[in-house]
Amino acid sequence: MLRPSPRAATYGLAALFALALMSDLLWMPIQVGDSLGELIEAQRSPSVWASFESALGSNGYLRPLRIAQIKALSDLAQDSNYWLVFRGFHALLLGVAVFLFTRVLRVSTSTDFAAAAFALVTLTGLHTFRGTVQEAFPINHFLEILVCCLLTLNLARSRGGIWVDATAAIVFSAAALTLESGLLVWVVACAAWTVGWRGISIRGLALMTVLLLGYMYLRFVFVPNGMPTLLERSSGFWLTVLDPTELQQRFGSRPLGFYSYNVATSVMSVLFSEPQAGVFEAVRAWLDDRVLPRVVVPVVTSAITTGLILWATTRRAVNRQALDDTARFIIVGMAVIGANAALSFSYTKNDILSIAGAFYALAAYGAIRDGLLTAPAMQRTARIAFTVLLCVLSVGWTIRSAGGHYLLRLQAFRHQADWTVLPGLRQRNGQWPSDLAEQRLIHQLRGDAVGLVLPNTRVGDPQWPVQIWPD
């Protein structure tokens, strides 16, 4: 009988998760909201460079590579293969992210394998992961940044060299010019170097720091785009969502309190799955007397996992244990969670925290591995109790992870419904484009979306998925 090595088994398991997620992603139309407008703009733009240049002047943000990428993929689609190109790219990115996540774990024993299996369900089950699969604009840039961060961590764990330093610098530049979250690449490189993963040398870090300063100059001096204001979007606050006007009224004169709230709740969101997007959903559900498993399971699994991370950290600190990979994963994970939360100061939402979520899963890998290595030294009763706890925890995270299928089926059905009504809606609202190329684009995208035969999640569905998984 074939008995794989722990490393091969881990890659095999990661491939199963990646394949399932990629299949679900490919079985989904391109979304209308936040995508159609971008695709029309890409069609109007004469070239990738023109898209890049025009995005330099946009207000509040510096994301020229984001727009340039949409144009490049749009050109690649050649007016007909939009679904294949954009959904294919999304699925490919997801596969790369899962591969890089698995690779950085460096699994070599069966204990590592178990911890990696746990980390994979933590990665795919945490609510912040939804941001990498649920939507695309029409590229999922949060997933791109996650890939960049994981690639950087892999580079940091490599043997190093000039090409590693150069690649890290290129990855940082690309990420920073795509989304503000791209600055986390620099944080990953610095944190990894600090804990002793020095594949990216001090020379490479210095180069990345110069590039970071260059970004700051570009962002705030050369083409000052300003900062997002409170009037741009609604945001969660305690038990409710405040619209821009309410935010302006409450925090317009003293935004620091609101920014502090966003940073603190972002950290809590990753560590405890509560609040989400600034709103204390579990508390609200409890107050409304509708505490369903979909509310309880995330909070309980996250709280216990965070407890295990804390336990591993405290035990190591008290015993003055030497810094090993377990500790390194935890330290790097916490550094990225803190930095990601700080970047979310102006508004907090699950998508932005998707990088922090993945690094939380890496910290969980360290903590579970530590727990598994510690367990044999426990007394029998304690060991049995600990085994039961970890098993229940693993089941809980697996249930959360399986919610990805439910979520993507719901989303696919919603996207398709949005496309079916779009032409009529736009015609009634006087928004139907007069340009024939734009009309063709809409018909093409709608045809792609309607052509997908999807399971009907709206009627006749059993109630248990609604009770277990959030939509």
Next chain:
Amino acid sequence: MASANMARLNKLNPIVAAVAIPPVLGAIAWLVVLAMTGVSGHHPIWDLQSRNLAEAAAFRDSGAVARRVAAGEDLNRPGEVRAGVIRPASTTLVPIAAAAAIREAGMVQLLLDLGASPDADAWQRAWCISDAADVRSLLALHRPQGALEECVAP
């Protein structure tokens, strides 16, 4: 390290197995669901498939409605909607009446956008089968000649 790398998953101790087995089973189950759906065309959880345009409308399945219309199905032709969807027993309705019966103004609008033009009888049935204000206001905008906005009590 080399010997550790060469180690095989021969025996997992109980605690390692307790952590590793649920994710492995979860991933396999997820792929099995996808594979079953891909091979059979039936999703094990959501397997409600419409048999005609009226039923597609009753199932709120706008994608199926659009596909059936594109395939040439008549938007004004009555179809049987299975028992338990609109009424306890099966019922035969034109698509727009099926959409009205489930109080779905968006579906009524989609059918109108796609070219549905109910005659007076069909329109009146749709009007009377739905008590949703938004459905009725939408129908009122498309009332054919001879149709009345009044219903006879059963």
